[in-house]
Amino acid sequence: MNAQGPLRGVKVIEFVGLGPAPFAAMLLSDLGADVIRIDRPGAGGGGAAEILARGRRSAAFDLKNPDAVEACLKLISRADIVLEGYRPGVMERLGLGPDVALKRNPALVYGRMTGWGQHGPLAHAAGHDINYIALTGALEGIGSPDSPAIPLNLVGDFGGGSLYLAFGVLAALTHARATGEGQVVDAAIVDGATSLMAAIHQLQAMGVWNKGRGENLLDGGAPFYGTYKCACGKFISIGPLEPEFYTLLLEKLDMTGDPVMANPYDESQWPGQRERLTRAFASKTREEWTALLEGTDTCFAPVLTTNEAATHPHMTERGVFTEVDGVRMAAPAPRFSKTPGAIQGPAPRPGADTQAILADWGFGEADITALVSKGAFGQRS
Secondary structure (H helix, E strand, C coil): CCCCCCCCCCEEEEECCCCHHHHHHHHHHHCCCEEEEEECCCCCCCECCCHHHCCCEEEECCCCCHHHHHHHHHHHCCCCEEEECCCCCHHHHHCCCHHHHHHHCCCCEEEEEECCCCCCCCCCCCCCHHHHHHHHCCCCCCEECCEECCCCCHHHHHHHHHHHHHHHHHHHHHHHHHHCCCEEEEEEHHHHHHHHCHHHHHHHHCCCCCCCCCCCCCCCCCCCCEEEECCCCCEEEECCCCHHHHHHHHHHCCCCCCHHHCCCCCHHHHHHHHHHHHHHHCCCCHHHHHHHHCCCCCCEEECCCHHHHHHCHHHHHHCCEEEECCEEEECCCCCCCCCCCCCCCCECCCCCCHHHHHHHCCCCHHHHHHHHHCCCCCCCC
16 A cells, blocks of 8 residues: 555554444544554455445454464554454453553553443443434434434544544544653543534523524524425525625525514524525525525535535535545545545455565564464464
């Protein structure tokens, strides 16, 4: 792989898992880190369709084999960052927990990704994104007055989880490189999702977010901040929060002078305003509204499918999407003026690079041959 990006030279070991930890590893790889994935022997998969696993090489180890565990510890001794996303205690039982790892490599950053965190009454319970964000108050605040709405698994797994894990290990790496002192990063989805709610907590503290779900300024309660169905059955979004933008929207909709629409912050007028906007947007197709409003200061955008988003002129000009082996996916983000990131390749076939990785990371030929003979890679000679 030809790494490029601001993290070029950073060595990362990722113990294979699902969801948040692999996405964090993908982000680090996109920015140039050398990410080695530790897979299980005999696992299937690989290829460009496994987007979350893109840009790494894979080594397969039988972690029930003590020689394989020792080989992983030797790799850890040469790494900058370790990422794992198992339940608390799993890595310790394998003999690869942070206490052992940091003895081998005192400057190591050991990133741990869980839903509930490494300690607490729920730490060992099973859960998924919907449960984690439910506990934080985030799920209760999203949706209509009748029911919470599930925001994909973006708020928990990938927002409160992956992004905080990546942010945390890079912050810890900065400290480690300055002091030689490694540490454990406990990235819990409940912590991160709660942190993401900071702006809502602020609005509540200021007394301007005090109604039920779907009845506040930014959760669908305000008629001028929401989505509307068009004549074609598709949807558009509007969000003119500022007076000058709202005034422009009224001009475009020929509603200037309508007393019901005059004051968007008069909540007593919200039902009437919503009725007028619903009727207006239902009178034209999404394409017609896009032609009239897109690119203006009305704070407008059509609600697109992922396929439509990939071909939108703004997205194509910026290269927001790219392709790897014919599979469309998001290009690396954010963008860097001096050290741009790049996708280092498709997801590897599990175990395809085991011996090459060991050689690159300082294992001698005799050591590799011995590991093969002892079944460390899941086979015995």
